[in-house]
Amino acid sequence: MGKRASSAIDTAAKRARLEPRRNPYWQGISGGRGGVSLGYRKAARGPGTWVAKLVIDKQRAEERLAPADDAGAVAGALPYPAAVSETLAWAKKQFAKIEAENSDRGASPTVRGVVEAYVKARKERHETAARDAESRLKKHVLADAKFADLPLAKLTARDVLSWRGRLPEKLAPSTVNRLLNDVRAALNGAAELHRRELPASLPGEIKAGTKALSVGDNARKQVLSDTQIKAALSAAAAVDDTGDFGRLILLLAATGARFSQVARLTVGDVQIARSRITVPVSRKGRAGKAVPKLAIPVGPDVIEHLRPAFDRGAEDPLLLHWVSRQIGPVEWERVERKPWKQASEALRLWDKARAKAELPADTMMTAFRHSSIVRGLKANLPVRLVAALHDTSIQMIEKHYSAYIVDASEELARRAILSVA
Known part of the structure; x- marks a missing residue:
């Protein structure tokens, strides 16, 4: 809300020009989006009221603070600067209360718990598309008790790599990468949701442990005859x-x-x-x-x-x-x-x-x-045309299909060879 919201409620004269309404005029004062806000509820008659609000980790607390020092206010009414101070002090107490409640809810979530929550969320978005992910995760993650029962608070890259080492050798790299994508998304989502109770190093451990396998940058490996x-x-x-x-x-x-x-x-x-x-x-x-x-x-x-x-x-x-x-x-x-x-x-x-x-x-x-x-390049179509037909850039074609461009260019160049026979 910035300067406009602040200037609308920071003096009694400016507040007097506001329209009465049930919902407060809010001013964010700490924590960016969400965070701590000071609100001013304009009454139809008489002085308005200061309201404090805290939004954190999808939890919300709101409380009436005191009357504002508008015209006709009773003794003890708060001016804007005092209301800001009171709001910050109130928010500090509320934050401590929320942290304590979260702590009392139980131990750190486990890999099993966050994977099950991830599957449930995907099903709610698109049940059909979630079936394959659910099948892979049940078979390769939830069935591995040593990995699945690990608390997130103790999870390290070494634990993730150890689990990866137990995956069946017959799994294709592309299948492993799809599995890693799901595991990474599940773990990152939980790390964000529970960030205040989990180690700050956890996102780095997840990133290092779930690094994708190389399936070859050379497109030749995925070219079919x-x-x-x-x-x-x-x-x-x-x-x-x-x-x-x-x-x-x-x-x-x-x-x-x-x-x-x-x-x-x-x-x-x-x-x-x-x-x-x-x-x-x-x-x-x-x-x-x-x-x-x-x-x-x-x-x-x-x-x-x-x-x-x-x-x-x-x-x-x-x-x-x-x-x-x-x-x-x-x-x-x-x-x-x-x-x-x-x-x-x-x-x-x-x-x-x-x-x-x-x-x-x-x-x-x-x-x-x-x-x-590759078929277009082998047919000696200009790289620009191949890129246009495939809705991509010339740079992408040159980066990933350079070997075929060289082959096609050489074939064209041979047509211009000088014969000295």
């Missing part, structure tokens, strides 16, 4: 009899777009006459900006495979999938068809398709994007 892509497309169609997952993978492979872009496609984005698909650009860094869609040419065979989805309106989502609910220990019931929202919703089917297609165990769906970029 045309034969592998065809095998993946066939497998994707085989593992889902609805055809929903098959169409999703087909579009990822045909456009080289991100999952989030493909998920936003509408039926009208498929331009049959021009044999192309207009793909929405990424939302990253473009809030509120209207940006034209990307026109991606595709083959007539791709259009043909998408025809079952053309029975909806032009503005309707192109890609839908069944959302199910559990009705028994191992029994699920299809509820309704909805658009894809997050890549995690497709991970189970992708794991099945990847295995069926006999792709490397660490192959992710993003491999189709890498493969599309």
Whole structure:
């Protein structure tokens, strides 16, 4: 509120010009957002009243202090400076009281407790997307009692690394990193929530212990051959009899777009006459900006495979999938068809398709994007055009696909070799 709020309540004359209202006029005086505030409640008649407020760790305390020294105030009414001092003294006592209450609630939270709370929160936001995280965390964190039962107050990077050393060796680096992302988010959330009762060094210990595995900066490791892509497309169609997952993978492979872009496609984005698909650009860094869609040419065979989805309106989502609910220990019931929202919703089917297609165990769906970029470079398309078609920057292409740029440039240069024969 700054100077405007302060100048509105710091003298009796200025307070007299305020409109009467039940809710106080607040002035933050310590602790930034939330923190300690002094309020002035303007009465319809007679002098107003000072009110103190403390907000900390989602807990709130508020109390009437004393009458303000407005016109007609009784003896003992407080001027603004005295009200500020009284508010700070009151807040100090309230803070000590809250700290004591928090301390009495029990010992430091454990890894198990914060992971369970994290899973619950994710389910409340998006139950379907949370299932995979819940499965991984139950299997690899909650089942490891030595790690799960550790109090956060005693958690060190060494404890986290020791737990990581007990993970199955067969886990792909990408799977380990997804697991680490969830563990890091759960631990960081708890460290922030309980920051006043946990060691100040805990965030650093979490960061050091959950550092991601290197899966290789070289995009070559995630580039698929045309034969592998065809095998993946066939497998994707085989593992889902609805055809929903098959169409999703087909579009990822045909456009080289991100999952989030493909998920936003509408039926009208498929331009049959021009044999192309207009793909929405990424939302990253473009809030509120209207940006034209990307026109991606595709083959007539791709259009043909998408025809079952053309029975909806032009503005309707192109890609839908069944959302199910559990009705028994191992029994699920299809509820309704909805658009894809997050890549995690497709991970189970992708794991099945990847295995069926006999792709490397660490192959992710993003491999189709890498493969599309490399295919364009190998076809000697200008780097600028490849970047534009994939909604990225020239710098990103040069950084991650430099080997392919060199190969393509050399091929072009060889066409200009001087023959001296």
